[in-house]
Amino acid sequence: MPTKKRSRKPAKRTSDDVRLEFDFSQAVPNKYAERFREGVQYVPIEPELVEFFGSAEAINDALRALAGMLKSTSRKKHA
Numbered sequence: 532m533p534t535k536k537r538s539r540k541p542a543k544r545t546s547d548d549v550r551l552e553f554d555f556s557q558a559v560p561n562k563y564a565e566r567f568r569e570g571v572q573y574v575p576i577e578p579e580l581v582e583f584f585g586s587a588e589a590i591n592d593a594l595r596a597l598a599g600m601l602k603s604t605s606r607k608k609h610a
Contacts, residue, residue, distance in 0.1 A: 576590060584590045 580590065584593060
């Protein structure tokens with residue numbers, strides 16, 4: 532049985548210019564969805580920091596080192 536073709540006319544819009552309907556026929560699965568389910572957190576990093584560190588791995592390494600220093604400093608204060 533042939534599939535019904537959808538018209539390519541624009542969807543109706545409200546007075547605020549927001550679509551009432553969306554065409555998801557060309558949608559693809561989100562390649563990052565599995566990471567979100569695994570509990571990975573995404574935080575926006577300023578462009579100059581990305582440029583300075585060069586990679587996500589380098590940024591994570593620097594943050595882990597900082598966290599380690601803060602943790603050891605915190606222990607010394609409470610000892």
